[in-house]
Amino acid sequence: MTAPNHRPELITDRLLLRQWKDSDYEPFAAMNADPVVMEHFPALSTRAESDAVIERAEALFAERGFGLWAVEVKETGQFIGFTGLAVPRFEAHFLPAVEIGWRLAKDAWGNGYATEAARASLAYAFGPAGLEELVSFTATTNKPSQRVMERIGMTHAEDFDHPRLPAGHRLQRHVLYRISRAQWESSQ
Ligand SMILES: CC(C)(COP(=O)(O)OP(=O)(O)OC[C@H]1O[C@@H](n2cnc3c(N)ncnc32)[C@H](O)[C@@H]1OP(=O)(O)O)[C@@H](O)C(=O)NCCC(=O)NCCS
Numbered sequence: 001m002t003a004p005n006h007r008p009e010l011i012t013d014r015l016l017l018r019q020w021k022d023s024d025y026e027p028f029a030a031m032n033a034d035p036v037v038m039e040h041f042p043a044l045s046t047r048a049e050s051d052a053v054i055e056r057a058e059a060l061f062a063e064r065g066f067g068l069w070a071v072e073v074k075e076t077g078q079f080i081g082f083t084g085l086a087v088p089r090f091e092a093h094f095l096p097a098v099e100i101g102w103r104l105a106k107d108a109w110g111n112g113y114a115t116e117a118a119r120a121s122l123a124y125a126f127g128p129a130g131l132e133e134l135v136s137f138t139a140t141t142n143k144p145s146q147r148v149m150e151r152i153g154m155t156h157a158e159d160f161d162h163p164r165l166p167a168g169h170r171l172q173r174h175v176l177y178r179i180s181r182a183q184w185e186s187s188q
Pocket residue numbers: 036037038040101102103104105108109110111112113114115116137138139142144145147148
């Protein structure tokens with residue numbers, strides 16, 4: 001198990017998954033206010049809401065030794081979004097659990113970056129972090145995110161109605177994917 005206050009960095013072929021820098025706040029807020037990036041979310045984020053995502057990520061590293069990493073393209077040094085681990089705070093029958101998730105600026109889509117960063121996050125989750133299972137979920141409409149889940153070996157478990165969205169909301173129906181340590185190990 002990782003210790004609290006552990007702040008690891010992960011390196012892949014093309015990416016650096018690192019701790020957040022002051023210079024990330026502005027481009028992160030811009031992507032969270034981009035209607036294309038936020039198509040499958042109920043609302044665009046304000047600057048304060050965007051900043052709060054970073055603050056929660058840092059708090060989780062402090063508390064559990066894992067979190068959402070800021071993702072940077074090694075070759076250019078460009079910040080492109082986040083990938084990593086989070087602990088959902090709403091109530092649902094499959095929670096508590098650790099979630100794996102990703103959000104990239106649209107200019108970075110279509111390169112395999114989310115999948116590459118997610119594979120490194122999985123290896124961290126089932127390696128140093130010592131987790132036994134991860135979940136991932138998204139609106140049923142969000143096919144690109146579901147393709148990332150499938151590419152990294154997650155299995156569709158069920159669909160559910162997100163409890164924070166009102167009945168009939170266009171994004172209420174969600175998919176839930178899971179991957180266990182045993183499934184991940186057998187794919188290595
Ligand atoms: C979800 C999201 C990260 C997926 O981005 P993505 O670019 O489609 O996913 P990847 O980075 O894994 O890239 C895979 C795509 O790049 C293509 N690709 C191009 N070059 C590649 C390479 N060298 N290696 C791998 N894939 C490559 C793949 O063919 C694939 O395209 P396809 O899905 O059309 O077949 C992105 O849509 C996003 O940030 N959305 C907004 C936020 C969001 O919805 N997050 C999830 C909420 S739960």
